[in-house]
Every structure is written in structure tokens, then in C-alpha cells.
């Protein structure tokens with residue numbers, strides 16, 4: 463039949479036009495990585511870490527460099543934790559070896575750096591920063607809630 467190919471093509475075009483769009487407006491929109499995505503950089507939670515060094519020992523490429531010391535309570539703790547992402551094989555051995563689940567992948571796939579040195583990640587400093595930011599946020603939220611409660615309480619301070 464004449465025009466059969468055209469009709470077939472139009473059918474495919476119309477079907478694609480009305481089905482769910484899968485294109486993302488990158489970089490404004492980012493793709494959410496699935497839970498099992500193995501990539502990005504190692505993210506450390508220093509509060510969970512017991513400074514056992516098993517992650518560094520499990521690493522076949524010696525990518526994790528950590529040093530330990532003792533805190534005020536004479537407990538072993540991390541004094542530095544550097545992950546050299548440029549040498550990482552993404553084998554996951556470090557994460558599997560960690561007994562306290564103190565490390566995980568940050569699932570960020572935008573890891574390009576201009577200089578090689580920038581591929582070294584100071585995970586301890588980043589973890590401390592995240593904790594401080596979280597504490598500041600919590601303090602601000604608690605302060606706001608307390609103010610709102612005082613202002614809203616019967617006999618409390620009015621907004622005027």
C-alpha cells in the first residue's frame with residue numbers, strides 16, 4: 463500500500479509524543495542515582511567511625527590514607543582521613559569491610575577536576591563540616607520553634 467511507511471512512522475512519532483518524557487534538562491536537573499549505585503566519592507561519618515583502619519587495609523590500591531590518635535576520653539579516633547578518588551577502583555571492598563557502616567558512596571557523578579591533586583578528598587574535614595552545619599541548622603530551627611511557642615503561648619510575649 464502506498465504511504466504505509468509514512469503511516470507507520472507517524473504512529474511511532476505520535477506514541478513517543480504522548481508517552482512519559484525521559485529527557486532531563488541537565489545540568490539544571492540531575493539524575494537521582496539508585497540506591498545500589500557505586501560511584502562518586504567516599505562519604506565518611508566520623509561519628510560512626512571507630513578508627514579501626516579496616517577500610518584502608520581492605521583497599522587493594524591503597525587509596526585511603528588515615529591516621530589515628532586518642533581523644534579526651536582516651537578513645538581511639540581519626541586524626542585524618544584522605545580518599546584519593548583518582549586511584550579508586552570502585553570495588554566497594556572498603557565499604558564492605560567497615561564494621562560500623564561509617565563510609566558510603568556520595569552518589570555524585572560530577573567528579574571531574576581540573577587538577578589531579580583536587581581528586582584527593584579530605585573526608586574527615588567534610589564530615590566535620592557537615593556535622594557543624596547540621597548542628598547550626600538544628601539550633602536555628604529549635605530557636606525558631608521556641609520563639610514561635612513563646613509568642614503563641616497564652617500570656618506569652620506577643621508579636622507586637
Ligand code: SF4
Pocket residue numbers: 520521522523524525526549550551552553554555556557
Ligand atoms: S572502592 Fe576499592 S579501590 Fe576504592 S577506596 Fe574502596 S577499597 Fe579502595
Ligand code: SF4
Pocket residue numbers: 510511512513514515516517518559560561562563564565
Ligand atoms: S573501617 Fe569504618 S570504622 Fe574502621 S576506620 Fe574505616 S571508616 Fe572507620
